[in-house]
Amino acid sequence: MDNESQYSGYSYKSGHSRSSRKHRDRRDRHRSKSRDGSRGDKSVTIQAPGEPLLDNESTRGDERDDNWGETTTVVTGTSEHSISHDDITRITKDMEDSAHLDCSRHLGVSLAGALALLAFLTPLAFMLLPQLLWREELEPCGTPCEGLFISVAFKLLILLLGSWALFFRRPKAFFPRVFIFRALLMVLVFLLVVSYWLFYGVRILDSRDRNYQGVVQFAVSLVDALLLVNYRFYNVGHLSIQRAAVWILENYYHDFPVYNPALLNLPKSVLSKKMSGFKVYSLGEGRDNSHNEYYYEEAEHERRVRKRRARLVVAVEEAFTHIKRLQEEDQKNPREIMDPREAAQAIFASMARAMQKYLRTTKQQPYHTMESILQHLEFCITHDMTPKAFLERYLTAGPTIQYHKDRWLAKQWTLVSEEPVTNGLKDGVVFVLKRQDFSLVVSTKKIPFFKLSEEFVDPKSHKFVMRLQSETSV
């Protein structure tokens, strides 16, 4: 299965698929039968190194003796979902090795370029070959031919621009599978070019047709056909599962707050009670009160965070008052004038402690190094921002894309789906996007069909009456 997933790894957005089509076309001819099995492939993962690691861990757990039976189950439970630091480095190294797929991407680009060039040059060749080979025998062809030359020139120019737009746009992602529709279109192009060449070869070259105008018209028709196919590319917008997955990933990076594994766990006190090696029987109450403890821990934590946050805000506000932008009229000693970096360093000291404590309480300290804080401070000072604007980044967890590239961790995502990933997106499709330490489960829902009807309201129809209930004495 890994073999299959690697070969079907030639999938790109748009134009790159051209080459892969041709590539796949060739492979199809070689081993058509064996490929049919891969169509039914359900899940596409390039995570081969992952499996053996897990097996090692689980067997290690079973070797312990019976007294530790409780802990064994718990430990192996966690090992399936959390991987230690060593394993991460090992996995990333394997990811690097699988980067040899990248050179296949370049291969794909070059093949795409070759096919495009071939398709581009064919009409020119059609028109030039008669001139070169049997010039003397040709009928003279005046104005109509020149008109046709001009039209061919412009159409080829448009084709060139379209192909450039398709090829030289950087792909947003590396798709595990090829597009079916684009594959069909590329096969169509290939067949088109081949059939035109065959026709040309047999009818025109062999028989040495005299009518040059006919030849030129033939070339024009080929260009038209290519243009039509080129525009077909833009229309094929049917969203497949893998393209939807990429779109979702993009939006996840900028819409969702960043994933902080430290925030997911129960506070240590509660967790340690559950995970102790001995079975604790409390004879008095006999009830599990850990929920109570959890509640109080939460409340306490909440209070602590708010206190630290208040301290931080005050410290930052105060620090910002020490800095003032130099106005032209002010006469200042040149020694006292600072550039933003120095200004930032000067006021950083007063807020550093409060900042550090706050970050530690909210478990954000791995996301912000001191250098990054200083840089952000410098940035805010340069742009005359308020302390509140400076703090925005630290008080709320922002989307993943806001942080430094290291925090994005791997761009290596695995798409796991029950249906083949090139299927169209339908209502109720569920697929999973996995990364090393967490996964996103995506389920799709179709927006209902809206039936809009109109109703005209005459502005003069807005009339009102009083609701009376008067009482009169008689």
Next chain:
Amino acid sequence: IEIHKLRQGDNLILGFSIGGGIDQDPTQNPFSEDKTDKGIYVTRVTEGGPAEVAGLQIGDKIMQVNGWDMTMVTHDQARKRLTKRNEEVVRLLVTRQSLQKAVQQSLMS
């Protein structure tokens, strides 16, 4: 069926207040059973006045005044019909919830 007498102050007064009318909002009427009833109802009866003396009660619906129909009149028309200067005696045709129930009971038994 009641008969009232007018007493003279400076004006001829009857000693009660009315509410309702086709130009009024019937849902705010506390006395009517059917909230779409736009008839004229007695909302207050002054103590010792001619109305009380004659036996008019609060919550009565006035059906006719001296032969004039009161079920489909505006509040102001009703007032006018009741306070005509040249009339000293006003005869009202009145209906009452308790009366209705009594009639129903007697019919059933």
